[in-house]
Amino acid sequence: MRTHRFRALALGAALACAALLGGPGVHAAPGDGADDPALDQSVGADEASGEGPVSIVRGHVDLGPRLVDGQWTVAMRDDSGTEPVWRDPDQTVLVVSDAGLLDAPTGPEYSFMGATAGEQWYVIPQTQLADVVWLGWSTQDPGVVGLVDRGATMSIGPVRGPGRSWMFLQNGTFGEPLLLVDGQKDEAQDVWVDVNTHVHANWVFTEPGVYTAALTFSADALDGSKVSASTVLRFAVGSQTSVDEALAAAAPEPGDAASAQSAGTDDEPRAQGSDARDGADEREDEAQPVDAGREPASSRATIWIAGAVVVAGIVGGLLVWVRRRASVRDRAAAIAEARAAGSADPGAEAAGDGE
Numbered sequence: 001m002r003t004h005r006f007r008a009l010a011l012g013a014a015l016a017c018a019a020l021l022g023g024p025g026v027h028a029a030p031g032d033g034a035d036d037p038a039l040d041q042s043v044g045a046d047e048a049s050g051e052g053p054v055s056i057v058r059g060h061v062d063l064g065p066r067l068v069d070g071q072w073t074v075a076m077r078d079d080s081g082t083e084p085v086w087r088d089p090d091q092t093v094l095v096v097s098d099a100g101l102l103d104a105p106t107g108p109e110y111s112f113m114g115a116t117a118g119e120q121w122y123v124i125p126q127t128q129l130a131d132v133v134w135l136g137w138s139t140q141d142p143g144v145v146g147l148v149d150r151g152a153t154m155s156i157g158p159v160r161g162p163g164r165s166w167m168f169l170q171n172g173t174f175g176e177p178l179l180l181v182d183g184q185k186d187e188a189q190d191v192w193v194d195v196n197t198h199v200h201a202n203w204v205f206t207e208p209g210v211y212t213a214a215l216t217f218s219a220d221a222l223d224g225s226k227v228s229a230s231t232v233l234r235f236a237v238g239s240q241t242s243v244d245e246a247l248a249a250a251a252p253e254p255g256d257a258a259s260a261q262s263a264g265t266d267d268e269p270r271a272q273g274s275d276a277r278d279g280a281d282e283r284e285d286e287a288q289p290v291d292a293g294r295e296p297a298s299s300r301a302t303i304w305i306a307g308a309v310v311v312a313g314i315v316g317g318l319l320v321w322v323r324r325r326a327s328v329r330d331r332a333a334a335i336a337e338a339r340a341a342g343s344a345d346p347g348a349e350a351a352g353d354g355e
Contacts, residue, residue: 039198039199039200041079041138041140042140043077043084043138043141043142044142045141045142045143047077047083047084047085047086048083048084048085049068049075049085049087050078050085050087050088051088052091053091053092053093053247054078054087054091054092054093055092055093055095055236055243056078056080056092056094056133057097057131057133058080058130058132058133058134059078059079059080059081059134060079060080060128060134060136061076061077061078061079061080061094061133061134061135061136062076062077062079062135062136062138062198063076063077063089063135063136063137063138063154063215064077064137064139064140064141064144064217065139065141065144065152065217065219065227065229066141066144067141067143067144067147068143072147072219072227072228072229073229074215074216074217074229074230074231075087075088075089076088076089076092077138078092080133088231089215089231089233090231090232090234090251091247092234093234093235093236093243093246093247094124094133094135094234094235094236095133095235095236095241095243096122096124096132096133096203096205096235096236096237096238097131097132097239098122098238098239099130099131099132100122100123100124100125100129100132101120101121101122101123102120102121102122102123102125103119103120104116104119104120104121104206109176109177110177112166112179112182113164113166113204119206121204121205121206122205122206122208122238123202123204123205124202124203124204125202126169126170126200126201127200134200135200135201135203136198136199136200136201137154137193137198137199138197138198138199139151139152139193139194139195139196139197140196140197144195144219145195145196147219147221147222147227148195148219148220148221148222148227149195149219149220149221149222150194150195150220151192151193151194151195151219152192152193152195152217152218152219153190153191153192153193153216153217153218153219154190154191154192154193154216154217155188155189155190155191155214155215155216155217155218156180156181156188156189156191156213156214156215156233157181157183157186157187157188157189157213157252158183158185158186158187158188158214158252158253158254159181159183159211159212159213159214159252160211160213160249160252160256161183161205161207161209161210161211161212161235161237162207162208162209162210162211163205163206163208163209163237164183164184164205164206165181165183165184165203165204165205165211166179166181166182166183166204167179167180167181167183167201167202167203167204168180168181168201168204169201169202177202181213183211183213186254186255187254188214188216188254205235205237207237208237208238209237209238209241210234210235210236210237210242210245210246210249211234211235211237212232212233212234212235212246212249212250212251212252213232213233213235214230214232214233214251214252214253215230215231215232215233216228216229216230216231217229232251232252234246234247234249
């Protein structure tokens with residue numbers, strides 16, 4: 001796809017010249033391979049399916065929906081060998097070895113991560129890096145292309161693990177990161193994927209250990225029906241992490257007991273990260289665009305209230321003025337009537353004078 005800044009920042013001078021990719025629910029950028037020949041690929045209808053548990057340490061892997069015997073499934077296309085093989089994600093461990101350790105980014109555009117200088121995190125980069133697994137997603141299975149209407153929704157989460165985690169895209173050398181999955185949220189997060197596309201992203205883990213993530217692909221079929229299937233992603237982060245432990249880990253569920261561990265412990269760096277995330281959320285809320293020429297809803301409400309008060313004051317003043325005018329007219333009419341009556345009966349006037 002495109003170069004991105006994260007890897008250059010993380011790897012330092014020796015590897016900074018190596019290009020990295022740089023693309024709600026959130027819409028992922030189309031992965032048409034126009035800017036990166038590595039993303040050009042064709043997926044055959046007769047590709048083999050693997051069986052049994054397996055671990056993948058390096059090479060190209062894509063998640064995606066697949067139609068098998070007319071059934072919608074979620075599979076993992078392992079392209080790390082000589083021929084691509086479709087595997088069951090729940091029986092596959094993606095190993096993020098120590099070769100994926102990079103300096104944590106501390107620039108303002110990565111403030112949502114809350115990194116501190118000197119930290120190193122485990123990264124599956126958006127472009128392929130030697131000796132590190134290269135994980136993306138694809139909707140290129142021929143059965144899927146012929147079945148779905150416009151595309152599919154990839155839902156990831158909740159994510160469980162000993163540290164914090166994120167998945168994000170970045171376009172261009174100086175493009176802002178587009179956060180797709182925040183592993184600290186106790187819920188599934190949706191990413192729209194156009195049909196017949198191929199995309200890769202940055203996957204970041206702050207601590208070694210076993211991570212699991214719920215994964216669902218769902219779509220609307222051309223005949224109006226809905227299709228959906230779910231599985232589990234399994235990561236063994238760090239060269240010393242047990243693959244067997246990753247295979248045995250329970251599937252993550254919203255609100256399960258592991259959520260406290262995933263959200264962080266009482267150690268200071270984790271707390272700083274949580275505070276930074278909260279601050280980033282506030283900044284994101286403040287940065288929401290407002291249509292040109294329009295006031296925010298709260299301002300508009302204030303204006304309406306003030307206007308109503310002014311109008312009420314004007315109407316009240318008019319009523320008082322009308323009443324006063326009517327009173328003046330009534331008094332004038334009464335005086336005129338009394339005078340007219342006095343002129344018609346001189347005796348009455350004389351009597352009055354005598355009194």
